[in-house]
Each structure stands twice: as C-alpha cells, then as structure tokens.
Amino acid sequence: MSEEELVIKIQSGDMNALGELFEIYKNESFKYSYLITGSKYTSEDIVQEAFISCYKNIKSLKNPEFFKSWFFKMLTRIAWRYAKKDKKSLPVDNIFEKLDEKNIDTSIEQYLRKEQNNNLYAEIEKLDLKQKTVIVLYYFNGLTVSEIAKVMGCFEGTVKSRLHSARKKLKSSLIKCNDEYNHRNLKRVGLDG
C-alpha cells in the first residue's frame, strides 16, 4: 500500500494504517528528534506525542502526498518545544545516557575518527535551534531546501541563509578539528619513532 493510501485510511480512523505509517517513519523521526534534543528520553516523548497528534489532526491534511513534510512540520514544532524546555533544565537524563555510552573501539584510527565525529556533532549542537534543524533535515533526513522551507514554515531563502551560515561555522570548526587531528597524528608518529 502506498503512503498516500495509508494516509487516506488513517483519515477514516484506521489504526492499522497508522501502525504501518509508524513503521515507515519511526526510526527517521526518532533519530531526528534525538539529533535535535540530544536526549533519548525526550525523543521518545516527542515521537509519541507526534504520532498521537498525527492521528488526531490528519484530517486537516488536504494532500496526502505531502504527508512527510506535514508530519515533520508537526514533529519539528514538538521537538522545538521540548528542546527549549530542556534548555532551561538541568539535563539529568543526558548525563545518565552519556554514562551508558560504550567505547569499545580498538584502533586509534577508529578512536580518532569517532572523536572527530563527536567534536563535529558538538559543534552542531552549539548552533542555534533553527540552524541545527536545517542542518539535520538537510544532511541527515535528506530533505531539499524547498521541503525544509515547508517543514519549518519559512521562505526557501531563509533556509539557504541558515544552511550557509551553519556550514560556515562548521567549516571553521572542522578546519580546527583537522589541525588538531594532524597534530595528534604527528605526535603519535613522533612517539612511535
């Protein structure tokens, strides 16, 4: 069954169709929420709330073919609300989550690569909420500028501008990160020698 057909079925109250649609979007929406908020606990709440809200409001979706941007618009609004709320709070759950993270890499190469990724994501986390959302939607969810504009409810020009300035910030941090990486590699070679 196509996505459009599932949407039409949900509009008539079909819970099984919602289940099928959930299967299609569960991972993408959960990971997206996680990248925006940085918390698995919060992401769970966000995705649950989004699907409940989806079932409640889906009749307002006139064109089923636009489901994804319609759903992500709702998901984004909910994620922003939680992210703003979490910002004011002590991120206790994040601390516990970080404790759960396992570092089982065996090679230094793998370790440094992971560290580079972590450093770059740390820079992404420093972006303001809207820049971060643009970056995640563009690079992780693979949405086009036009789709992102629909999700975020802004002009395409605004998306481009946010994308440009966010990339610029990340570029400079990547250069810095590369320098550090090279420096550490040199140091390692020196030590080995």
Add this chain to the structure above:
Amino acid sequence: MDKNFDENIDQKIREALIHKADDASNPENMFFRIRNEILKDKDNKGVFTMKHKLLNPKTFIIAGMVIIATTVTCVAATNLSGIFGSSSHLTEIRTFPSKDKVNETVGFTPKYVESFNNGFKFDTFNYVNNEVRNEKGDATEKYKSADFDYKKDGSKKGQILSMSAEKTDDKSFYGNMPKNASEVEYNGVKIIYTSSQYKSVPEGYKPTDEEKDLQDKGLLEIGYGSEKDEIKVSQNQSVMWYEDGLSYCIINMDYTELSKDDMINMAKEVIG
C-alpha cells in the same frame, strides 16, 4: 576553499550526524503505547489530551511533600512555582521490572520489593518526570523518579499505595522536614513518618486562611490541577527515608486501615 574541501565538509557533517544517530534506537512497543493512549483517550473522554498533563493525584502528594521540604509559601501563593511531576500511562509497566529495566528507565537502581508482608503486591512501575519551576513557571531543574504502585485484594478506586525513589543529596532531604514528622531509626537509617490531609484542587484555587494555617502546621497538603476540576479530600500517610544518595517515599492514600506501624514496617522491608 576549493570544491573538494566543501564536499568533504558535507560528507563530514553527514557522517557526524549518522554516527550520533546510531546511538538512538527506537524503543520497543512504542506503537503499542501510542495506540493504547489513543484508544484510552477515545474511550474515556471522546477527545484527545496530551500526555504531559498533571494527571495523577498521587503526583501531587509527592510534589506537595517535597515542596513542604523546600518552601511552603510558594505552593500556597502561586501555581507557577514548585515541583511538578507528570507521568503517562504510555510508559507504565505491569510486570515486575528487573533492576536493569529500572536503571534503564530512570538512570539509577533503588531498592524495591515485589510484595509487602501486609498483603500489598506490585501492580505497576513507571517513571515520573519532575520539574522544579521558579516563580515565573520556568523549569530550573528536571529529574526522573521511579514509581512503584502496589495493590492488595479488595483495593478500591482512589486508594493508592505507592513507593517512589529519586536521586537527591542528604542536605535537600533533611533540610526542611514536615513539621508534624516523627522518626524512628532502623539499621542506621532514619525513617520519617507523617500523616496529613490531602486536598486535590483545580488550578487557580485560592486556599482559605484556615487552610494556609493547616499547611503551615504540616497537616494539610494542597495539590493543584485535579482532574475534572473537582475538589477531592483524602487522608494520607507517608514514610520517607534517605539511603545511598536516594530519597524514598511510601505514600498511602485512603487505605485508612493501615497504622503508623504498618507504614514504618513497609519502609523496613524495603530497607532490608
């Protein structure tokens, strides 16, 4: 910068996001919980409500008690400040949870029992999201507490026996005890007992002078945000203690047959 470097950046950003997202996997049974919540809302109310509402009178007791330990006036003066807890049926677990499950849910492992000698048996486990809010209503701190509910044969609707545990430090715990508290010591742990009347009221409720006086004496707790905007009064007892960085609280709401000793004995069973 040349084009290759730009492409490299694109690739790096994508890789960093994918790497980070690998940490997150969708919890099992999520759709089951979503469906249940939708059906429950349909059955009960005919309309939808969002999950994070202040739903449970029990939550207010917990909140009320902690508020007493920090500041009494803010509860009486405004609904914006204080400690607010919210839980959802979506996350309720009806099978006795393993220590790993509890740790995974709340980030710590408290002591807990499957049943008490007086006949109460485990019913549900859940976590509560708590927020400490300042006078503007902004959350200044957020934490989870573990919540174990118990029932016994013949339990009636509205009767609650619940044990909650949360991470805290001894200073906050012992800082300001309720005024009518009494304590006993067991295996080096101080068990604090209190009893009072609990009044669940709608948001915006203004306590009378008499109620404020009872609150000051620790004989009345007021919880705001009752369901259906009704005022409900119940008798409650509680035992609290602090052990290994965790505060524990067993709350009894309307099981009037339980005595002070019964409550203290339950605490002893958990302490072990």
